[in-house]
Amino acid sequence: MGLGYGPVVALYTALSVGGIAWKLNSAWWTMTYGKGQGGGGQMDPSEAARTLQAMLQSSVVVALLVNLLVNFFLLVTLSMKTVFFGQLSLVETQKVVERLINYVLFKGLFLTWVVRPEMMQIAVWLAWFSVLGFLKMFQGLARDRLERLNASPSATMLAHIRVYTVLLFVLLFDLLWMQLCLLLFKDTGTSTFLLLLFEPLSIAFDTLQAVIVHGMQLLDTWQRQNLDISAHDISLQPSERSAAGAAWEWRGTVVRNCSFVMDIVSLLLALGHCVHIWWLRGLAFQVVDAILFLNLRALLSAISKRIKGFMRLRAAMTTLQGALPDATQDELLGYEDDCAICKEPMARAKRLPCAHLFHLACLRSWLDQGLADTYSCPTCRRPLFMGGFRTATNNLQRLVDVPTASPGTNETQAQVAQRQDLAAAPSPPLTTLTPAPAP
Ligand SMILES: [Zn+2]
Ligand SMILES: [Zn+2]
Known part of the structure; x- marks a missing residue:
């Protein structure tokens, strides 16, 4: 949705409001003056109700009302987009459009082949799916934006919080919507009820996951900022630094495991929904069955991919720190580029x-994104671990086993502290792309 639609939608909303007000006004006029009761006569409640009913039967009024609702909905959507997201990037717009097309196609298919509603029911279903689609799109957009903010070290805390609010809003609204679903459709029979409940439930799961993951990251960024500030004031002891690193590592593990579990639950939910639809329809060997089958297969492969990816990520995370050597000062000075992931020195x-060369935290986030099937250099795509995980693990063992340097060696104290740091807390924060301080 571009920027230019706002005024048009606002105009249409105003026109519909004006039209309805005019209709109401003329009805009121007919009621009070049309029957010769004299100026400003009392309004009879039963007659008012009858007039309203008559108005609702007029197709012009209904068209105006529908127009008002649709435009009001669009207006709210556009305002929310502007307030919380500002201008969307090209990639974000593409993703929203892609998701929207998928959503509309699948729901359209669902309505025409599974529910087959009557004319009046269609309106209810459309309203239902519009509200849920609204939540779904904003949730997706918020996740995309938060990921982008995480990858940009110059993003402020406020920018994070602004987008994070959207996630909280979506979660709250979705829970209320589920409550409504429970109230309204409790008696419609288990099958319809489950069909209705699937979408809000899946949105709730996805949003909750994003709230937890990004909440942790927000906390992480905030703590790091605080630590950076205090590190400028008093020089922190290495033990304190490694303690903070251990806390971050713990949180990173929670985030990774939590998102894995919730992803799996969400996928299983979708799988259940798919099977449910098929069970309702029965096997008829039509086009829609082929689509359902493809969907089912995609879900199964997504589940297996997610599990495999999780196992691989766990293995890679534990070996990353020790498997790759630190760049020496000479290498750092001779390296003309910044870190290619975060673009910082x-x-x-x-x-x-x-x-x-890359920041360790950036490499971790690169692994966490799981963009490639085999872990490779973000710049040139050559494999990250030359000898596979086993060699990498051995390297890690060797690093931990290195005896502490005696005062006689030419290793500087900072290097010793750094190595002890690394051995004590092998994995500083995950996913957050905070670069090491500039030299
Ligand atoms: Zn970096
Ligand atoms: Zn490379």
Whole structure:
């Protein structure tokens, strides 16, 4: 939705309001003056009700009302988009359009082939799906935006909170909507009830997951900012720093496991919905069955992919720290580029087998995104771990086993502290792309 639609929608809303007001006014006029009761006569409640009923039977009034509702809905959507997201990027717009098309197609199919509603019911279903689609689109948009903000180190806390509010709003509204669903459709029979409940339930799960994951990240960013500030004031002891690192690591693990579990639950929910629809329809070997079958297959493969990806990620995360060597000062000075993931300068970095340098936190987030099937360098796509995980694990063992340097060696105290730090807390924060402080 571009920026130019706002005034048009607002105009249409105003026109519909004007039209309805005019209709109401003329009806009131006929009622009070049309029957010769004299100026400003008392309004009879039963007659008012009858007039309203008559008005609702007029197709012009109904058209005006529908127009008002649709435009009001669009107006709310556009305002929310402007207030919470501002201008959408091209990628975001593409994603929203893609999701919207998928949603409309699948729901359209669902209505025409599974529910087969009558004319009046169609309106109810359309309203139902519009509200849920609204929640779904905003949830997706908020997740995209938060991920983008996480990847940009210059994003402020306020920008995060602004988008995070949308997630909370969607969750709250969705829970209320589910409550409404429980109240209104409790008696419609289990099958219809389950069909209706699926979409709000799946939105609730997805949103809850995003709320937890991004809430943790928000907390993480906030703590890091605080730590950065206090680190400027008093020099923190290495033990304190490693303690903070351990806390972050713990939180990262929670986030990773939590999103895994909720992803699986959400996928199983969708699978159940799909099977339910099929069970309702019976096998008829029509086009819609083929679509359902493809959908089912995609869901099953998504579940298996998610499980495999999770196992692989766990293995990679534990080996990443030790498997890759730290870049030396000379390498850092000789490296002309910034970190290619966060575009920030590097004071400390990991050197990949292909000689590209990255922040450790950035590499972790790269792994966490799971963009590639095999873990590879974000710049040149060469494999991240040359000898596979086993060699990498051995490397880690060697790193931990290195005896503490004696005062006689030329290792600086900072290097010793750093190595002890690394051994004590092998994995600082996940997913958050906070670069090391600039030199
Ligand atoms: Zn970086
Ligand atoms: Zn590379």
